Amino acid sequence: MGKYLVMIYDDEAKWAADDGTVMEQNHKNHQAFAAANGAAIRGGGQLDDSTTATSIRSDGNGGYVVTDGVFAETREVMGGYYIIEAADLDEALAIAKQVPSPMGGVEVRPLVNSD
């Protein structure tokens, strides 16, 4: 078994345009996903808007450059995550495909040394 981080990437502009109906349904879908995959889920959470993000980069001289905003400037930003446990990548992908992500998609990456 290995642990995988499932990152939910969203287009925040689409969320901003939502009148609440997609969000309400999305909450229900996440509850259903968690109920169906409880045995595999090791953690998870919803992230606040990307406007609340602060990025830190090494300046290459032992210091840091701290900046406002997300790390990479893309339209879709990470909005939440699950940590799941799965036998192999196919099982992890099968679970990750059930993660509700109506405004974007998800990215799956293994955690190192997660045995």
Place this chain on the structure above:
Amino acid sequence: MTDLVVEAVAAAHVTEWAAVLAATARVAADLDLAEDCVQDAYAKALVHWRTQGVPRRPGAWLTTVATRRALEHRRRADVARRKLPLLIPEEDVADQTFPDDRLRLIFTCCHPALSQEAQIALTLRLVCGLTSAEIAKAFLVKEATMQARITRAKQKISRTGIPYRIPHLSELPDRIEAVLDVVHLVYTAGSERAIDLARMVRLLLPGSAEAAGLLGLLLLTEARRAAQIGEELVLMEDQDRRLWDRELIAEGLALVPEAVGPAGRFGLMAAIAAVHAEAECWADTDWPEILGLYDLLVARWPSPVVRLNRVVAVSYVDGPAAALDQLPDDPALATYPYLYSTRAELLRRLGRSAEARAAYEEALAFTSDPAQAAFLQRRLTRDV
């Protein structure tokens, strides 16, 4: 005697490599270790077969030697702990190889979590047993580049836990398509092993019409090779059809009925190749039939190259002027020499020599293949 042993080992490399590696991978729990053990077994065969004679079942001999070495290795250092994806219980070790093992290996190499270029490189390396140098040559890249690509792909398999198994029934159609795409790309990259690979996939997936279609397509295409490529490219129009390989054509044609039933992409391409193969001479080509098949193919697979090939069929049904109007205007073809040579041929047939000449020169500028360049040069100096 020596030559017989070398030949036997070389033959076993072509026919048995995938099966031996696949069986060894099951016990090695690690693709790199499995590869080392299989290479070692082939090296041992060169020595042992000289004194003991070539075994009746070379594949079984090689599998036994390679899996035994993999087991020894695993007992010494328990690498399996960290190499989860390929781990299997030791009692599964069999003295013989199952087709399922090869299929598992192929599906692992063609997993959608790998980039397509990695899928092709891994298939050539692990299923066909080609060296990084040979693969690099087929793809016109440096050996170090190809080596790095293969290393990255193997790391992705072991670090993300891509499983060594045949996909579930529900995933199978998509995954078969990926496998067939890879085999087709292996062929278009010029690897001689593509037809062996297509035969293997067809044997392993007897229910797949597209697997039959792909093998049929490759056989019918390969049958024309002797007439097509020499010092310079010879268009099908000018080919000496006596040079076509009748055995390959017969084998390819026999596959077409099975392939065209559900009319998948490779089935349709095989059917088009079959219409060409069945024409006694260029003038006998059934162009309306070919155009009809291209219409179906474009509907299913609207790639710019397919649309370009369809235009050639249009030129023989409705004339070159109609075809010229339908040439695809697609940025994906901006540096594709065949787009310019097709336009040049159409202009030449319309008697618009100056424009044809300009188009041939454009084609020449984007051509890296010497036979194709020689053909375009001759068109420029003599025919236009």
